[in-house]
Amino acid sequence: MKKTINIPLGSQHISLLEPVRFKFECENEKIISVDSDVGFVHRGIERACTTKFKFDAIGYVVARVCGLCAITHSLSYTAAVEKLLGGEITKKAKYLRILLLELDRIHSHMLCLSHTCENAGFEAMFMRIMGDRELVMEIQELLTGNRVQFDYINIGGVNRDINSEVAKKIIENLYEVKQRVLGYMDEFTNNWSLSLKFKGIGALSLDDAYSFNAIGPLARASGLNIDVRNEIDYLPFNEIGFKMQTQFEGDINARNIVRLNEIFNSILMCENIVNGLPEGEIFTKLKGKPNGEAIVRFEAPRGELMYYVKGNGSAMLERVRIKTPTFACIPAFTHIFVGENYADAPAILASFDPCLSCTAK
């Protein structure tokens, strides 16, 4: 007689935020093997980029890949095209790009933390974090004119300048967010349902993180020093106080702490940018058509995002390839589940912060 039982999680499930399917093979409560499927929200964006849209409109198309890291997608694509066109953008535009990138990281991490709370059964904390996240969304709306689809980055610079009123509001709101996040830090380290319950659950060792190619907060929680912001020189992250955040336990709690520390670091970076914004133009016109190949990497809230763009000197591109962070992390995800209890699976999955609309695109 067969001793194991197959339990599916997804593609639609009460604890899932996005359509992903895991097939767990369980022996009693323990998961002994996992199979995953991610292609439920495929929209054919890569194909549309090469057949329907001209290269200067694709920045707006790829921003629709994902609602949470919209800015990273359009930034990566724009940087790749700027590489091909061979122009240099102004320092002010670079700083404004980082500002929005880091604001995006703050609210994305806050969303992930709130979902972790929800999966721990802590609804009040979930609502508190979601309410506080509005402070960041408000700044983004002031800065770009929209809450989610920013359409802020353009080939050659950014679309809008920042004025003193907005700058003041940013500093005020970020100070408020910082106070609130200090409160979360206390909850996430001392509260029973958020810290002790999560300690030792869903652990990934440093060797496994390395061999399963984990990236982003998942890898940094295991002690792997991997962050694209530290490796690229296209945007001046080191000038504005970027600091790598790592933990060594590799469990759910460590991932939460890494995210909280990254929020602090991002707030510091945003404040530095607003206080020391250089003078200058925000837009430089770049002429020509993209010809050749370019690869650009950026650190999205969930890890490394890679864009490959190939042009042939015409307005239509030959190939746009998007490699998203969640896709690269799936081998590590499936490895972490093995040996855990089935009841912990939703909490572990929420701690990965998977983004399936990015992955399936």
Next chain:
Amino acid sequence: MLTSLIKAFTNLFKKPQTIDYPVTPIIKDREYRGLIEYGEESCIYCLKCEKACPPGAILFVKTETPSENEKNKKGLQYHYNPYLCIYCSECVRACPKPDEALWQSNKKPLPATKEGKVNESWFELEKLKKTE
């Protein structure tokens, strides 16, 4: 324990975080990206906005009753689809006379209804544009 009790008690008298929507209107920021508005008198019919629009929400189609603008030599008429528009304001940046011929307001589009036949009438315009 005591702090949580005090918090729970004070929360009873706090205002909710949400707003009472239909009664209290949502205050939109002045710089909010909303509908694109068009001033026919100042338009020079260069069709730059039509080319710049990423989703193709602006169409200039030939009409039998063209406006009396002397720049309109081909007899075109401006059409705008707010439900296709992504409010990126690429058209306004492409326009040689921004603020006079084409500008972005902070208004929201009305909800599309079945009676309005938003899709059907737009598809017909697109077909006309292709046959030109």
